[in-house]
Amino acid sequence: MVVASPNPSRAEKPEAIELPVINLSGERTEVAKLITKACEEYGFFKVINHGVPEETIAAMEEEGLNFFMMPDVEKQRAGPAVPYGYGRKNIGFNGDIGEVEYLLLHTNPLSIPQSSITISGDLQKFCSVVNVYVRAVRGLACDLLDLMAEELRVQDQSLFSKMIRDIESDSLFRLNHYPPSSFHHCTTGAVGFGEHTDPQILTILRSNDVAGLQIRVADAVWVPVPPDPTAFCVNVGDVLQAMTNGRFMSVRHRVLTNINNPRMSMAYFGAPPLQASVTAPPELVTPHSPLLYRPFTWGEYKKASYSLQLGDSRLQLFRK
Numbered sequence: 215m216v217v218a219s220p221n222p223s224r225a226e227k228p229e230a231i232e233l234p235v236i237n238l239s240g241e242r243t244e245v246a247k248l249i250t251k252a253c254e255e256y257g258f259f260k261v262i263n264h265g266v267p268e269e270t271i272a273a274m275e276e277e278g279l280n281f282f283m284m285p286d287v288e289k290q291r292a293g294p295a296v297p298y299g300y301g302r303k304n305i306g307f308n309g310d311i312g313e314v315e316y317l318l319l320h321t322n323p324l325s326i327p328q329s330s331i332t333i334s335g336d337l338q339k340f341c342s343v344v345n346v347y348v349r350a351v352r353g354l355a356c357d358l359l360d361l362m363a364e365e366l367r368v369q370d371q372s373l374f375s376k377m378i379r380d381i382e383s384d385s386l387f388r389l390n391h392y393p394p395s396s397f398h399h400c401t402t403g404a405v406g407f408g409e410h411t412d413p414q415i416l417t418i419l420r421s422n423d424v425a426g427l428q429i430r431v432a433d434a435v436w437v438p439v440p441p442d443p444t445a446f447c448v449n450v451g452d453v454l455q456a457m458t459n460g461r462f463m464s465v466r467h468r469v470l471t472n473i474n475n476p477r478m479s480m481a482y483f484g485a486p487p488l489q490a491s492v493t494a495p496p497e498l499v500t501p502h503s504p505l506l507y508r509p510f511t512w513g514e515y516k517k518a519s520y521s522l523q524l525g526d527s528r529l530q531l532f533r534k
């Protein structure tokens with residue numbers, strides 16, 4: 215378990231930055247401290263001994279790979295991703311493009327497009343595997359959010375987690391597939407998913423054993439996140455930055471494609487219900503740290519996000 219300490223020269227040496235890896239089987243208060251520190255410093259950490267069963271992960275990975283291996287016509291039956299379904303290259307609705315194909319689903323209830331009768335061969339099995347996986351990673355996200363609330367001394371310790379436990383939660387699940395770059399003379403990959411922050415509360419992400427994810431540290435340097443089959447990556451999203459009154463920061467990240475191997479990632483985006491109000495609790499607002507963002511609903515924030523481009527800093531629009 216290593217947490218890099220602030221170091222003025224680290225911006226010049228990305229390889230010297232050790233991203234936090236937190237062992238969830240450690241002592242509760244110690245784990246809560248490490249998580250909070252990582253959210254303040256990076257808005258990002260990895261977790262190991264997370265409790266999500268290996269079979270659940272393996273089954274989801276298998277379904278994901280089967281889906282992306284299907285012929286284009288079959289995959290396209292699950293599209294276009296407007297707003298949910300199969301998409302390729304186009305990300306969002308404002309001209310963002312990446313070397314990626316994806317399946318984007320709403321989780322409450324699972325939004326499998328009606329026309330995609332052949333998803334992965336057996337639609338019912340696909341849905342059941344996704345539902346089991348989503349339940350497991352949502353559980354992990356809730357545990358992490360409760361630890362954060364505890365360490366931040368927020369009175370209602372389920373303040374964050376209850377938003378994604380809500381039956382009306384607007385959470386999403388996304389499978390991304392990045393084919394290897396075809397530019398043989400390049401040593402670095404193409405942009406698979408351009409730089410952005412995730413708008414939601416918390417993202418629980420994992421990938422196959424192929425690198426590509428990078429996070430932006432100290433607004434200065436892109437740090438590669440090595441793939442790790444035993445870990446989940448956790449991203450702080452914009453809503454959690456607002457709800458912690460700027461104490462946690464939503465992490466900017468991007469994906470570069472690998473020149474030899476296909477990368478597949480699976481992301482759960484824990485979000486509030488559309489009508490839920492997003493603001494920092496009074497415990498995190500003091501004369502020293504006045505309220506940074508005006509209260510907004512998740513629906514309002516989501517609408518603003520979708521009207522902007524991937525890399526835009528949307529929270530700025532809500533600064534007081």
Ligand SMILES: C=C1C[C@]23C[C@@]1(O)CC[C@H]2[C@@]12CC[C@H](O)[C@@](C)(C(=O)O1)[C@H]2[C@@H]3C(=O)O
Pocket residue numbers: 305306307308310318386388410411412413414483519520521522523524
């Ligand atoms: C360009 C866009 C794609 C995105 C919606 C947005 O307008 C800005 C945020 C993007 C993002 C990033 C995290 C998730 O992958 C995502 C599903 C989300 O909620 O916000 C995507 C959106 C998308 O691909 O539709």
Ligand SMILES: O=C(O)CCC(=O)C(=O)O
Pocket residue numbers: 388390407412419421427467468469479481
């Ligand atoms: O593919 C990845 O590792 C990250 C994808 C991502 O950032 C996203 O889907 O929002």
Ligand SMILES: [Fe+2]
Pocket residue numbers: 410411412467
């Ligand atoms: Fe993301």
